[in-house]
Amino acid sequence: MARAVSTQRKALNTTVAWTIGLLIFFPILWTILTSFKTEAQAIASPPIFIGFDWTLENYAVVQERSNYMRFLWNSVIIAGGSTILGIIIAVPAAWSMAFVPSKRTKDILLWMLSTKMLPAVGVLYPIYLLFIQMGLLDSRAGLVVVLMLINLPIIVWMLYTYFREIPGEILEAARMDGASLREELLYILTPMAVPGIASTLLLNFILAWNEAFWTLNLTAVDAAPLTAFIASYSSPEGLFFAKLSAASTMAIAPILILGWFSQKQLVRGLTFGAVK
Amino acid sequence: MGRIQLKKVTKSFGEVEVIPPLDLTIEDGEFTVFVGPSGCGKSTLLRLIAGLEDITSGHIEIDGTDATNVPPAKRGLAMVFQSYALYPHMSVRKNIAFPLRMAKLDQAEIERRVNGAAEVLNLTDYLDRRPGQLSGGQRQRVAIGRAIVREPAAFLFDEPLSNLDAALRVGMRLEISELHKRLETTMIYVTHDQVEAMTMADKIVVLRAGNIEQVGSPLDLYHSPRNTFVAGFIGSPKMNLFEGPEAQKRDAHTMGVRPEHITVSDSDGLWSGVVGVAEHLGSDTFFHIHETGLADTITVRVDGEVSFKHGDRIHLTPREDVIHRFDGKGLRLA
Numbered sequence: 259m260a261r262a263v264s265t266q267r268k269a270l271n272t273t274v275a276w277t278i279g280l281l282i283f284f285p286i287l288w289t290i291l292t293s294f295k296t297e298a299q300a301i302a303s304p305p306i307f308i309g310f311d312w313t314l315e316n317y318a319v320v321q322e323r324s325n326y327m328r329f330l331w332n333s334v335i336i337a338g339g340s341t342i343l344g345i346i347i348a349v350p351a352a353w354s355m356a357f358v359p360s361k362r363t364k365d366i367l368l369w370m371l372s373t374k375m376l377p378a379v380g381v382l383y384p385i386y387l388l389f390i391q392m393g394l395l396d397s398r399a400g401l402v403v404v405l406m407l408i409n410l411p412i413i414v415w416m417l418y419t420y421f422r423e424i425p426g427e428i429l430e431a432a433r434m435d436g437a438s439l440r441e442e443l444l445y446i447l448t449p450m451a452v453p454g455i456a457s458t459l460l461l462n463f464i465l466a467w468n469e470a471f472w473t474l475n476l477t478a479v480d481a482a483p484l485t486a487f488i489a490s491y492s493s494p495e496g497l498f499f500a501k502l503s504a505a506s507t508m509a510i511a512p513i514l515i516l517g518w519f520s521q522k523q524l525v526r527g528l529t530f531g532a533v534k
Numbered sequence: 535m536g537r538i539q540l541k542k543v544t545k546s547f548g549e550v551e552v553i554p555p556l557d558l559t560i561e562d563g564e565f566t567v568f569v570g571p572s573g574c575g576k577s578t579l580l581r582l583i584a585g586l587e588d589i590t591s592g593h594i595e596i597d598g599t600d601a602t603n604v605p606p607a608k609r610g611l612a613m614v615f616q617s618y619a620l621y622p623h624m625s626v627r628k629n630i631a632f633p634l635r636m637a638k639l640d641q642a643e644i645e646r647r648v649n650g651a652a653e654v655l656n657l658t659d660y661l662d663r664r665p666g667q668l669s670g671g672q673r674q675r676v677a678i679g680r681a682i683v684r685e686p687a688a689f690l691f692d693e694p695l696s697n698l699d700a701a702l703r704v705g706m707r708l709e710i711s712e713l714h715k716r717l718e719t720t721m722i723y724v725t726h727d728q729v730e731a732m733t734m735a736d737k738i739v740v741l742r743a744g745n746i747e748q749v750g751s752p753l754d755l756y757h758s759p760r761n762t763f764v765a766g767f768i769g770s771p772k773m774n775l776f777e778g779p780e781a782q783k784r785d786a787h788t789m790g791v792r793p794e795h796i797t798v799s800d801s802d803g804l805w806s807g808v809v810g811v812a813e814h815l816g817s818d819t820f821f822h823i824h825e826t827g828l829a830d831t832i833t834v835r836v837d838g839e840v841s842f843k844h845g846d847r848i849h850l851t852p853r854e855d856v857i858h859r860f861d862g863k864g865l866r867l868a
Contacts, residue, residue, distance in 0.1 A: 427616075431613070431621075450621075
C-alpha cells in the first residue's frame with residue numbers, strides 16, 4: 259500500500275534531497291566557475307560567486323602550454339584497455355563462481371575483495387621495481403595491466419551478482435536443448451546479462467579514468483593520462499587556481515558527459531538485484 | 535524409441551547418499567510418474583536421467599546403449615522445467631526453434647516444425663511475443679512446444695504444473711495426457727501431487743528418501759499398497775491407518791481402511807464416534823470423526839449430501855473385503 263505523504267512532508271523531502279545533491283555537486287560547480295575567472299578573482303576573499311568577468315583566457319593558456327589531446331588519448335587507451343581486458347578475464351571467472359560454485363567460492367570472492375583493502379601505496383615499491391625491470395615505466399601497456407588488476411575484484415563481484423540473478427534452470431534448459439558450453443554462453447547467458455555487463459563496463463571505465471595514484475606514480479610523459487595533466491597544473495603555493503580549474507574541467511568533461519548520458523544504465527546497474 | 539533403464543544407480547552429495555542403489559526400467563511409450571513427498575529424491579532421479587547431475591555409481595541405458603557419461607545435450611531427451619525456463623530475450627518462435635537451431639536443421643524445416651507445434655499447442659497467435667507477455671498457462675505451452683519439436687526419445691517433466699492455479703492445472707493435465715496418447719512417446723513426470731500421479735500415469739513409482747517403495751499401475755497401488763507409506767500416500771482423502779485391538783482381531787499389527795470403504799449410520803454399526811468437521815463438496819461429503827477409540831481422527835467419505843452435524847454421534851462399519859492389513863514393519867500381509 260502506498261504511504262500517504264503530506265504536501266509539507268514532500269516539500270521537506272525535496273529540499274533535503276536538493277541540498278544534499280547540491281553539496282555533492284558544489285566542488286565541481288566551483289571548479290567550473292573558477293576556470294572562467296582571472297587568477298586574481300579566483301583567489302579573491304570573500305570569494306566571488308557569479309559576478310566576475312567571464313574569460314576564456316585560462317583555457318587558451320592551458321591549451322597553449324600542453325597537448326590536451328595526447329593526455330586525453332592516453333586516458334581513453336588506459337581506461338578502455340584495462341576495462342575490456344578486465345571483462346574478458348572476469349566473465350569466465352564470474353560464470354564459474356555463479357553457476358558451478360564450490361565450497362570455497364564465497365571465500366575466494368571475499369579474498370579477492372580483501373585485496374582492495376590494502377592501501378595501494380603498500381605495494382608501490384615492489385610494483386615500481388617490477389616496472390623498471392620489465393621496462394614498463396611510463397608505458398600505456400603497463401598501466402592497462404595495473405589498472406585492470408586494481409579493478410578486477412570489482413568487475414568479478416559485479417558480474418557475479420548479475421549472473422546470480424539468472425536462473426540456473428534456463429542454462430540447464432539450453433543444455434537439454436543441445437547447446438554446447440560455447441553456445442550456452444553466446445546465445446543465452448551473454449544476451450541475458452547485457453545490462454549487467456554494460457553497467458560494469460561503464461563503472462569500471464569511470465573508475466579507471468579517475469584513478470590517480472598509479473597513473474601519477476608510474477607515468478612521466480609518454481603514457482601520462484588526464485590525471486597527470488591536472489596534476490601538472492597544481493603548484494604547492496596554491497597559485498594559478500584558475501588554470502588548474504580549467505585543466506580539471508577539461509579532464510573531467512568527457513567522463514561527465516559519458517556519465518550524464520548513461521546515468522539510467524548506471525543507476526540500474528548499481529541497484530540491480532536489490533529489488534526483485 | 536525411448537526405453538530407459540537404471541541399473542544400480544546411486545547419487546551422493548558429499549557424504550549424504552540421496553539415492554541408494556536403485557534399479558528401474560521405463561518401457562518405451564510408457565507414461566511413468568515419480569511421486570513422493572518433498573525431499574524424497576524424485577527430482578534428483580529425473581535430473582540423473584536427464585544428465586544434469588552426474589550419477590555417483592551405476593549405469594543409465596537409453597534404448598540399450600550406455601548413456602551414463604553422455605552429456606545432456608546428446609541424450610536425445612527433452613525436459614520441461616517447473617519454472618518453464620524459457621529464454622526471456624527470445625520471442626516464442628525463437629524459443630521453440632532453439633533446440634532445432636542447435637541441431638543445425640535447415641531454416642525451412644525449422645519453420646515447418648515450429649508452426650506445427652504452435653498449431654498443436656494453440657500458440658500461433660503468440661509466436662512473436664516474448665515470454666514475459668504470456669500468461670502462466672501459455673508459458674507452459676511454450677515450454678512443451680520447445681520439447682516436442684525435437685521429437686525426443688523421451689520427455690522429462692519436473693513438476694510442470696505446480697506454478698499454475700488449480701483450474702488451469704486440471705486443463706493442462708488433460709492436455710499433457712492427450713499429447714502422450716497422440717505422440718506415444720515415453721514420458722517421465724515428477725510430481726508431489728498424488729492426484730496427478732493417479733490420473734496421468736501408466737506406471738507410478740512411489741519414492742521415499744531415495745528408495746523405491748512401490749512400482750505399479752495406479753489401481754495396483756490403490757488396491758494393494760505394499761506398505762503403510764504407500765497406503766497413506768496414494769488415495770485422497772488419505773487411508774485411515776491405526777493399531778490396537780481392532781487390528782489384532784484381524785491378525786494384523788496395523789490395519790487400514792479407505793474413507794470410501796466405511797459406511798455410516800445413525801442407528802447401528804461396528805464402531806461409533808462423534809462428528810468433528812464435515813466437508814461438503816456436493817458430490818460427496820468428508821466427515822472427520824473423533825472419539826472412536828481407533829485413532830485421533832477417522833476420515834469417512836460418503837456419496838452425496840448427508841446431514842450429520844458437528845457433535846452428532848454416528849456409527850461406522852468398514853467393508854471387511856477391502857480392509858488392508860500390515861505387519862509390525864509396516865509391510866502388507868497377504
